[in-house]
Amino acid sequence: MRKTVTASTEDPSNPAVNATDGNPNSRWSSEYLDNQWIQVDLGSPQSFDRVVVVWEAAYPKTYVIQVSDDGSAWTDVKAVDNTPDPLKISVNGVRVFCRGGNWGWDELLRRMPAARMDAAVRMHRDMNFTMIRNWVASSNREEFFASCDEHGLLVWNDFPNAWAMDPPDHQAYNDVARDTVLRYRIHPSVVVWCGANEGNPPAAIDTGMRDAVQSQAPGVLYQNNSAGGIITGGGPYGWIEPERYFSPSTYGSGSFGFHTEIGMPVVSTAESTRNMVGDQPEWPIEGAWYYHDWSTKGNQAPQNYQAAIEARLETAGGLDDFTRKAQFVNYENTRAMFEAWNANLWKDASGLMLWMSHPAWHSTVWQTYDYDFDVNGTYYGARKGCEPLHVQADSVNWQVIAVNHTPQGLKGAVVTARVIGLDGRQIGPVRRTTVDVASSATTPAFTAGWTDSLPDFHLLRLGLEDGKGRVLSENTYWRYRDTADMKALNSAKPVKVTTSVGRVTGSGTRRELTATVTNRGSAVAAMVRLALLDDRSGERVLPTLYGDNYLWLLPGESRTVTLSWPADALASGRPALRVEGYNVPRTVSR
Incomplete structure (x- = not known):
């Protein structure tokens, strides 16, 4: 003990000499890089x-x-x-794939009344998320924790520390940590307390926070680093090709793991973007866009996102054109993120948290819905990839699997795959197999890869049904040999979609209706979007939850969707439903 020690690097709070000082409560900490070393001179x-x-x-x-x-x-x-092994969390004995997002500030100016908080957390639940990470304790509102309790979302709660920052008064910090745990321990949603974002907290407060959790909330996990040990993190934060999400080499850890941060730019709808820019020019991208996180020097690298959109669907002619094209990339990439973890579930994947899921103001990046509470392709890509019962294929080998995130096993389920051209015609026979899927598990079905005879652009429609033929999951992939092959959508045959709107039902604080949309054309209807309006004012009804959105409808195909919203969001009581798609003219039905 107490031999001369040198090291490749060291944290000033945890120097190399701590390694041999005989104190079990001290330690050496290196930089978070590979090939670190510590050398002990034994003297003889x-x-x-x-x-x-x-x-x-x-x-x-x-x-x-x-x-x-x-x-x-x-x-x-x-x-x-x-x-x-990555962190794995179980609830009532059932292993839970922790899927969700990081939550920063509730709102830029801290204006977050209970109704707005409920709406935001409810939307996380609607995306089939199971966890929210309260990033560096950004929210301290009772309403946040109460809403997570109510809607059944687990909370990863950070202490207010990051990157090994050392507060000047350790005792004061530790006292606050203890009081914080004491204050929120009543909430069953809180399952993780984390000591620091992307770093090890200094030893004095690390010990204090650990003691606070162990003494005030025994049995709840204390994890001192949001991106170390049994946890991984570090993005990517910008757009990448969707298939790259399925490779562990994409991530700094070389693994999937329990990954606390991943994201990309997300441009929402044209209406919300106009609210973002205010009285500034909406197009081209300039001015107000830069104030709202479109930073080409940041990790989000939105120029790559824009290039991906344009490579697939050509340069946009204006804001409306750009935002409708952006939803293809939003949906495709976000779905791929969660499906990559599904594909490796429990082998090397146990949790995935978007950076970020909740916006504190109007933004062009890192969000699932926008500041207006309108939904977009990212929202529904996440919702699809996080389905409790799900069928999917990876975009590398096109291995089709059935996914079961529920507590009950699934027996005798039928997985199907169909290939369809833009003209709506089926190409080749339907693939079909029967599978059993255990609780919180996946089962492979078959591969649905490319063949030389397939069109350069086509749809792969996967289905999952129970033994009685009830649809449990449907998942439509648009597949292209080269990104430019997606431009076939620009010349897709226009089709007419009709809508039948049911009557408004509900009582108390919520209202709902069902609507059936039908493709009356002779070709595929691409990315059909529903939007609930106030028929009196023409304004959007926000927030509205849709049972599905951004639909692909085959010729003659119908889809029934349930919509729900807060009663006070539609004061007139007169709803109208706007329906439009990439090759579907806009209509409004009542």
């Missing part, structure tokens, strides 16, 4: 047959023990793979 030749390394939460994945006679030439004597 020593004989030993083992080396014991005690490392908090086993953050390094591999260790190599080396010896040297002179401190210059080193010989490997032992290598150990210590890759930690």
Whole structure:
């Protein structure tokens, strides 16, 4: 003990000398980089047959023990793979795939009445999310925790620390930490307390926070780092090709794991974007867009997102054109994020949190719905990828699997796959197989890969039905050999979609109706979007939840969708439903 120690790097709060000081409560901390080392000078030749390394939460994945006679030439004597298993959370004995998003400030100026809080958390539940991360304790409102309790969402709650910041008064900080845990421990939704965002907190407050959780909320997990050990993080934060989400090499950890941050730019609807820019020019992208996070120098790299949209569907002619094209990329990428974790569920994937899911103001990046509470392709890509019962295919090998995130096993389910051209005609036979899927598990069905005879652009429609033929999940992929092949949509045959709107029902604070949309044309209707309006004013009714949206309808196909909204969001009591698609003219039905 107390031998001379040197290291590749060290945190000033946790220097290398801590490794041999004999104090079990102190430690050495290096930079968060590969190939870090610590060297102990024994002073003279020593004989030993083992080396014991005690490392908090086993953050390094591999260790190599080396010896040297002179401190210059080193010989490997032992290598150990210590890759930690990712965090897995169970509720009532059932393993839960933690899928959700990071929540920053409730609202830019902290204006978050109970109704708005309920709407935001309700939308997370509607996206089939199971967890919200309260990033660096951004929300301290009782309404946030109460809403998560009510809507059945788990909460990962950060303490207000990040990147190993060292508060000047450790005792004061630890006292606040204890009081914070005491205040919120009544909420069953809180299942994780995290000591710091993307870093190890200094030892003095790390110990204080750990003690606070263990003493005030025994049994609840304290995790000191949001991106270390049994947790991974670090993006990507900008647009990437969808298939890259399925490769572990995309992530800094080289694994899927329990990943706390992933995201990309998200441009919402034209109406919300006009509210964002106010009296400034809406197009081209300039001015107000830059104030609202369209930063080409940031991690979001929106120029790559814009290039991806234009490579697929050509340069936009204006705001309306750009926002409708953006929804293809929003939907496709967000669905792929969650489906990549589904594809590796419990092998090397246990949680995925979007960066971010809730916007504090009008933004062009990192959101699932917008500040107006309108929905977009990201919302429905997430909702689809997070379905409790789901059928999917990865965009690399096109392995089709059935996914069951429910507590009950699924027996005798039928998985189908159909290939369809833009003209609505089926190409080849329907693939079909029967599967059993255990609770909180996946089962492979078959592959539905490309063949040389397939059109360069077509649809792959997957289905999952129970043994009685009831549809449990339907998932439509638009597939293209090259990104430019998506431009076939620009010349797709226009089709007419009709809508039948049911009567308004409901009591108390919520209202709902059902609507049936039908493709009356002879070709596919692409990305059909529903929007509830106030028939008196023509304004959007927000927030409105839709049982599905951004639909692909085959010729003659109908889809019935349930809509719900707060009663006071439609004071006139007179709803109208706007329906439009990429090749579907806008109509309004009453």
